[in-house]
Amino acid sequence: MRKLLILSVLLLVPSAVRAADPGSAGPLAVAVGEYTFGDTAFTPTGFPGPVEVTGRVFYPASLSGGPYPLLVFLHGRHSTCYMGTEAGGTGFLEWPCTAPRQPIPSYRGYDYVASVLASHGYIVVSIGANGINAKDNLVFDLGAQARAELIQHHLDLWSGFNTSNGGPFGGAFVGKVDLNRVGTMGHSRGGEGVVRHYLYNKSLGSPYTVTAVFPLAPVDFSRPVINNVALSVLLPYCDGDVADLQGVHFFDDARYNVAGDAAGKHTVLVMGANHNFYNTIWTPEIFAPGSVDDWNFFVSGGSADPHCGRVPGNQRLTPAQQRGTALAYMSAFFRTYVGGENFAAVLSGDAPPPPSAQTSNLFVSYHAPAAARRDVNRLLTAADLTTNTLGGSMFQTGITPYDLCGGEAPQPRHCLPTERTSRQPHTTISARSRDTRGLSQLRAGWTETTASIENDVPAGAGDVTPFLALQFRASVNFADARNASGVPQDLTVTLTDRTNHSATVRVGAVSGSLFYPPGEFVHVPKVFLNTVRIPLGAFSGIDLTDIATVRFNFDRTASGALLISDLAFAR
Amino acid sequence: MQFIRRVAAPALLLALGFTADGSAQGAQLNYADLFQLNGKVIAKGSSTNPVGPYGVKTYRIEELTLAPGTKINVNGTTVEALTAWRVTIVGTSFQVRDLAAVISIDSTNLLPAQESTDQQEISAITLTRTLIHDGATIALSYGEERTQVPETVKLGSVR
Numbered sequence A: 001m002r003k004l005l006i007l008s009v010l011l012l013v014p015s016a017v018r019a020a021d022p023g024s025a026g027p028l029a030v031a032v033g034e035y036t037f038g039d040t041a042f043t044p045t046g047f048p049g050p051v052e053v054t055g056r057v058f059y060p061a062s063l064s065g066g067p068y069p070l071l072v073f074l075h076g077r078h079s080t081c082y083m084g085t086e087a088g089g090t091g092f093l094e095w096p097c098t099a100p101r102q103p104i105p106s107y108r109g110y111d112y113v114a115s116v117l118a119s120h121g122y123i124v125v126s127i128g129a130n131g132i133n134a135k136d137n138l139v140f141d142l143g144a145q146a147r148a149e150l151i152q153h154h155l156d157l158w159s160g161f162n163t164s165n166g167g168p169f170g171g172a173f174v175g176k177v178d179l180n181r182v183g184t185m186g187h188s189r190g191g192e193g194v195v196r197h198y199l200y201n202k203s204l205g206s207p208y209t210v211t212a213v214f215p216l217a218p219v220d221f222s223r224p225v226i227n228n229v230a231l232s233v234l235l236p237y238c239d240g241d242v243a244d245l246q247g248v249h250f251f252d253d254a255r256y257n258v259a260g261d262a263a264g265k266h267t268v269l270v271m272g273a274n275h276n277f278y279n280t281i282w283t284p285e286i287f288a289p290g291s292v293d294d295w296n297f298f299v300s301g302g303s304a305d306p307h308c309g310r311v312p313g314n315q316r317l318t319p320a321q322q323r324g325t326a327l328a329y330m331s332a333f334f335r336t337y338v339g340g341e342n343f344a345a346v347l348s349g350d351a352p353p354p355p356s357a358q359t360s361n362l363f364v365s366y367h368a369p370a371a372a373r374r375d376v377n378r379l380l381t382a383a384d385l386t387t388n389t390l391g392g393s394m395f396q397t398g399i400t401p402y403d404l405c406g407g408e409a410p411q412p413r414h415c416l417p418t419e420r421t422s423r424q425p426h427t428t429i430s431a432r433s434r435d436t437r438g439l440s441q442l443r444a445g446w447t448e449t450t451a452s453i454e455n456d457v458p459a460g461a462g463d464v465t466p467f468l469a470l471q472f473r474a475s476v477n478f479a480d481a482r483n484a485s486g487v488p489q490d491l492t493v494t495l496t497d498r499t500n501h502s503a504t505v506r507v508g509a510v511s512g513s514l515f516y517p518p519g520e521f522v523h524v525p526k527v528f529l530n531t532v533r534i535p536l537g538a539f540s541g542i543d544l545t546d547i548a549t550v551r552f553n554f555d556r557t558a559s560g561a562l563l564i565s566d567l568a569f570a571r
Numbered sequence B: 001m002q003f004i005r006r007v008a009a010p011a012l013l014l015a016l017g018f019t020a021d022g023s024a025q026g027a028q029l030n031y032a033d034l035f036q037l038n039g040k041v042i043a044k045g046s047s048t049n050p051v052g053p054y055g056v057k058t059y060r061i062e063e064l065t066l067a068p069g070t071k072i073n074v075n076g077t078t079v080e081a082l083t084a085w086r087v088t089i090v091g092t093s094f095q096v097r098d099l100a101a102v103i104s105i106d107s108t109n110l111l112p113a114q115e116s117t118d119q120q121e122i123s124a125i126t127l128t129r130t131l132i133h134d135g136a137t138i139a140l141s142y143g144e145e146r147t148q149v150p151e152t153v154k155l156g157s158v159r
Helices: A111-119 A130-138 A144-163 A189-203 A248-254 A294-298 A319-337 A344-348 B002-016 B031-035
Strands: A009-011 A030-036 A054-060 A068-074 A081-083 A090-092 A123-127 A177-187 A210-216 A230-236 A265-270 A362-367 A373-377 A394-397 A399-405 A441-446 A452-456 A469-476 A492-497 A502-506 A530-535 A547-553 A560-570 B028-030 B040-044 B058-065 B071-074 B077-080 B083-090 B101-105 B121-126 B138-142 B145-148
Touching: A030 A111, A054 A111, A068 A111, A068 A144, A068 A189, A111 A123, A111 A319, A123 A144, A130 A144, A130 B031, A144 A177, A144 A189, A177 A189, A177 A319, A189 A210, A210 A319, A230 A248, A230 A319, A248 A265, A248 A362, A265 A319, A319 A344, A344 A362, A362 A530, A394 A399, A399 A452, B028 B031, B031 B071, B031 B083, B031 B121, B083 B101, B083 B138, B101 B121
Parallel strands: A068 A123, A068 A177, A177 A210, A210 A230, A230 A265, B028 B071
Antiparallel strands: A009 A030, A030 A054, A054 A123, A081 A090, A265 A362, A373 A560, A394 A452, A399 A441, A441 A560, A452 A547, A469 A530, A469 A560, A492 A502, A492 A547, B040 B058, B058 B083, B071 B077, B083 B121, B101 B138, B138 B145
């Protein structure tokens, strides 16, 4: 039986001049409504229980400028029902809820992003998945396929809203939904859900054109890989639930998976952020039943951590600050890759975090599309330690160790063999794909300031003027005592042209990525490779049309150790 | 879980061709069905002292008798079994998490775990009889976080 609930409210958004901040409110007034076809309206293939078909939609109050692109948000796993009050009730796990228990509306937890994006001309639907949460531990993939099918079901509904009168919105959306411009965001198990959905939609012949996928603090149990679609993975450093930040695999696994990949890929590592507070309904101060501060609740002794815990001077973000990071980077991502605006500088890290992010303590990685990148050294196999991806020589002076770890055998599975894997997300083991390896990384250390690593660029490959930056990913290896605890690392990078003119840039002058990973308890510190991106314009006085070598000089500190990957020129 | 066993389980048993005592007649079961069958308690602890973030207190092991020929779909693979064991950890509050919960006995992981409706218990299934023995240790893990039940298994502890 089809039920209908529509709540329409006009949210008056100030008609301001569009700012460069992607998270600022746009010019359009926004309306919000909800629809439901019932708590048991859908059963995914082979799933052991029914699932609700319920959505909350933010959209431009006037649809006259449509059709508008469609964004679908999917929450993650959480208690499904509650009894008592929102301020102090108790959570339950069942579906549908048994009276007098009421559903926990996790799908309402992203209003803070949806409303802003709607003000820029997006139809944003956040869908309920409590029915999946109640039973997904009982299926092998932990609900990923069920979530994919649920998203597709909603897209089918929106296809109907776009073409037919009737339904919960009458004819309001007829001709107003652009299903060739679709983006998806999934939080936690919803994160793997949106990745799986991209593959599922593709397996059906791509009836909808998904151009951007944003997993937020995601699980990656089965290691699905997506290519040729823009990807951004946001990872909270103080995640106490998915504490191993396994979602970074989505980025790592996709980089070189297919030749000619046309899509950009991003990660955003947010320091001081936990797992739950990206959803307001999972934030105890806003909606208590079933909600906890995951870091302080789940991590034994975690509240004493100087970065993630509660001790004076901790670096935890407030829930509002944390939501700011999602607002800023989700908005930049969807407005770029779905809406066709340009916030590339924010997404690549060339521009600092915008004010809407409410913190500057975050780090990004960027993997440019194949056509916008020239890989100098992918650092994937042992052969890359002598001959790089361009076919030039790679050699080192005074570097020990000088080996690869974390990638395919025979590399050691983990780069920090004595550390728990939650402290090394790039190689953490996936629950449903336990044999799949992680990110291949160069493990390098030095004890003399004359140490260096050099990659030669063959003749014919040295014109880097099509690119904006030299970039690589790196992390300070906190497990190596050659790094002074709590002190950032630094090095210089020298480009030399074929007439033997050189220019040198100090990494610390252009990037904060070589920070010493903070924290002391259980899952922190972590090694996490963020992109160091050096503008080519910083290398002055050399011929950028004929670069001959790229050299890392470990000349800024007496000793140290880094993990490094993905050396490339990129736009 | 209590509600499911009282109301939903009898209906499921009839639908699947089970007898009133819970034994099956050569049925095809899904993994989820094993959480709804009645079982015979063969061991349980008595600790009331909560441990760790979930307030883990004690355990219960139930034996599920299946009819000859019963096939169970586990992780996409069909296996035949005469008996299954449901291992339950009793605690204070098993907050619903996104990371997968794993119950282990003597460091051997059981099949996927599921929280009870009231979130005060979490259960998993094993089809391996040898895991169920006196002195076995039961633990709950999320990733590398591990909480051990404060009591070891004692068969015949049910009066």
